[in-house]
Amino acid sequence: MATETSSESAGTTAVVAKANEQIGGAYRALEAFSAKRVRNLGILLAVVVVFSVYAITQDGGRIYLQRIFDSLNNGFVYGAVAIALVLIYKATGVINFAQGEMAMFGTFLMIDLHDYRGLPVWLAILGAMVISAAGAAGIERTLIRPFDPTNHLSIVMVTLSIFFIINGLVPVLYGIDPEAVPTPFPGAKDDFFNLFGVRIRYENLGIWITVGLAVLLISLLLKRTKIGLAFRSVSSNLESSRLVGISTGRTLQFGWALAAAVGTLAACLVARFNQPIDFNFMGKVLIFSFAAATLGGLDSVLGAVIAGLMVGVAETMLGGYVELIGSELALLVALAIIVVVLVVRPSGLFGSKKVERV
Amino acid sequence: MTERVLDVSGLEAGYGQIKVLRGIDLHVDKGEAVVVLGANGAGKTTTLRAICQMISTKGSVKVRGKEMIGRSTPDVVRAGVAHVPQGRGTFPDLSVEDNLEAGAFVRKDKAGVRQDRDLWFSVFPRLGERRAQLAGSLSGGEQQMLAVARAMMSRPELLLLDEPSLGLAPIIVQDLFRRFGEINKQQGVTMLVVEQNASLAFGLADRAYVLEAGQIALSGSAAELREDDAVRKAYLGY
Numbered sequence: 075m076a077t078e079t080s081s082e083s084a085g086t087t088a089v090v091a092k093a094n095e096q097i098g099g100a101y102r103a104l105e106a107f108s109a110k111r112v113r114n115l116g117i118l119l120a121v122v123v124v125f126s127v128y129a130i131t132q133d134g135g136r137i138y139l140q141r142i143f144d145s146l147n148n149g150f151v152y153g154a155v156a157i158a159l160v161l162i163y164k165a166t167g168v169i170n171f172a173q174g175e176m177a178m179f180g181t182f183l184m185i186d187l188h189d190y191r192g193l194p195v196w197l198a199i200l201g202a203m204v205i206s207a208a209g210a211a212g213i214e215r216t217l218i219r220p221f222d223p224t225n226h227l228s229i230v231m232v233t234l235s236i237f238f239i240i241n242g243l244v245p246v247l248y249g250i251d252p253e254a255v256p257t258p259f260p261g262a263k264d265d266f267f268n269l270f271g272v273r274i275r276y277e278n279l280g281i282w283i284t285v286g287l288a289v290l291l292i293s294l295l296l297k298r299t300k301i302g303l304a305f306r307s308v309s310s311n312l313e314s315s316r317l318v319g320i321s322t323g324r325t326l327q328f329g330w331a332l333a334a335a336v337g338t339l340a341a342c343l344v345a346r347f348n349q350p351i352d353f354n355f356m357g358k359v360l361i362f363s364f365a366a367a368t369l370g371g372l373d374s375v376l377g378a379v380i381a382g383l384m385v386g387v388a389e390t391m392l393g394g395y396v397e398l399i400g401s402e403l404a405l406l407v408a409l410a411i412i413v414v415v416l417v418v419r420p421s422g423l424f425g426s427k428k429v430e431r432v
Numbered sequence: 433m434t435e436r437v438l439d440v441s442g443l444e445a446g447y448g449q450i451k452v453l454r455g456i457d458l459h460v461d462k463g464e465a466v467v468v469l470g471a472n473g474a475g476k477t478t479t480l481r482a483i484c485q486m487i488s489t490k491g492s493v494k495v496r497g498k499e500m501i502g503r504s505t506p507d508v509v510r511a512g513v514a515h516v517p518q519g520r521g522t523f524p525d526l527s528v529e530d531n532l533e534a535g536a537f538v539r540k541d542k543a544g545v546r547q548d549r550d551l552w553f554s555v556f557p558r559l560g561e562r563r564a565q566l567a568g569s570l571s572g573g574e575q576q577m578l579a580v581a582r583a584m585m586s587r588p589e590l591l592l593l594d595e596p597s598l599g600l601a602p603i604i605v606q607d608l609f610r611r612f613g614e615i616n617k618q619q620g621v622t623m624l625v626v627e628q629n630a631s632l633a634f635g636l637a638d639r640a641y642v643l644e645a646g647q648i649a650l651s652g653s654a655a656e657l658r659e660d661d662a663v664r665k666a667y668l669g670y
Binding site: 303304313314316318319320321 | 484486504505506509510514515517521522523524525526530533534535537538582586
């Protein structure tokens with residue numbers, strides 16, 4: 075009996091060992107495949123070209139261009155929300171799952187300030203950004219800072235709970251009726267101009283410029299200012315930051331506030347295209363932004379924007395030309411991007427692989 | 433009477449349930465270089481971490497007469513203490529230049545900071561050559577230079593060095609200790625060095641403490657302790 079069991083277990087061990095070896099081999103093959111960066115970029119480019127040729131022969135060049143320009147809207151917004159995710163990730167090493175809901179709250183604040191308190195749209199957006207930033211600073215102080223910053227799991231759980239709290243709070247405060255969203259840009263039906271036969275709406279142009287400026291400001295803030303230096307130091311080495319006299323809590327708080335302000339700005343801009351909005355409208359946006367942040371490498375601000383644009387274009391083009399995907403399965407595109415990036419190139423397109431000699 | 437830059441008495445500290453320091457008394461006067469010797473686990477690193485309030489502590493830590501217990505680490509830095517931690521503790525994702533800039537975080541005089549940065553680039557030309565490079569890509573010796581230069585960027589009254597020789601080639605260590613000597617004697621920076629390499633440490637130090645199991649076992653001038661039989665057997669190996 076005993077010998078039987080042991081020989082059986084020996085058999086199982088052999089099978090397990092073989093399976094392990096095969097899985098290991100598969101991963102090594104994948105790694106070897108992904109190591110050849112130039113070739114992979116070539117493959118990506120070839121796929122894009124083939125798809126473009128197919129798309130142009132299908133519906134003509136003008137619609138192709140129109141779709142690309144239309145997709146930039148979403149792209150910029152995904153990029154902006156991805157920046158918010160990246161800022162928190164750099165500082166704390168975790169994804170803030172509540173980022174989308176915080177931004178959603180910010181959008182309702184904006185509508186509140188505009189519709190019921192009579193502020194002009196621009197001021198309402200700025201006001202909502204300031205309130206979001208203050209709120210995020212408060213969240214950081216009360217819900218994040220008490221936890222050990224090296225214990226990522228507990229912080230992730232806290233951000234998840236913030237997600238549910240805000241998602242439950244907003245319908246209580248503002249009701250569940252869908253709301254119309256104001257825009258700061260000329261948004262009437264005929265507010266557009268033509269470029270190469272492509273219709274460009276002023277409203278869209280406004281979004282591109284706004285997000286572009288926001289990215290520029292954030293980059294300058296991080297690279298050129300003292301608080302930016304503190305933020306980068308804290309992201310790089312928490313303990314040494316304390317040893318040079320940086321108060322790490324306040325620096326992380328700054329990161330949370332900045333991320334919330336950017337998130338609210340992006341949500342206010344994207345809400346217009348999903349109107350009337352209810353308290354769940356950021357769910358889809360957040361998933362595309364996750365994809366953008368992953369593709370961009372999670373720790374690069376500029377990478378997040380470029381990846382956001384790529385994700386936006388991919389969503390619109392695949393949804394537009396591949397009937398099977400349409401708009402219903404567009405979310406799958408985002409999820410597929412996340413999975414492929416994590417398997418082939420976990421550090422994303424622009425993320426820093428940790429270079430460290432020890 | 434010379435100024436007491438650091439005055440530690442009855443210092444207790446530990447991690448969770450484990451008590452590492454069991455009442456330590458030591459002091460460092462202005463301009464001195466003092467070394468703390470001890471075996472692995474004696475509490476050398478913990479002593480420095482406790483002085484900087486990086487762990488919860490009991491007793492008294494006075495920096496230039498001001499009590500630091502209960503204050504935050506940035507407060508201790510602002511009081512004039514710079515700490516080069518074990519393992520160097522540079523910012524690997526920041527350029528060499530930004531590392532130095534971060535070292536001067538508590539200072540307000542921009543022009544002075546720029547001057548000091550250039551000064552340290554001339555003291556350590558290797559760092560100057562690599563000023564735009566990420567600190568994480570430097571060699572061990574270069575990282576230690578960077579860590580020291582970064583600490584000096586805050587113009588400290590007291591420099592704490594935690595096993596600067598760890599993991600470096602002997603020739604690099606000798607060069608580093610020569611630099612420490614210059615920083616101490618020529619620039620007049622007070623130093624507290626934790627070290628396992630006793631012969632090197634005695635070369636640098638005016639006075640020494642020997643730490644055993646979380647308590648000061650011996651103290652005296654470097655010359656005295658160098659001749660002490662127990663110290664010689666335990667730390668110098670002859």
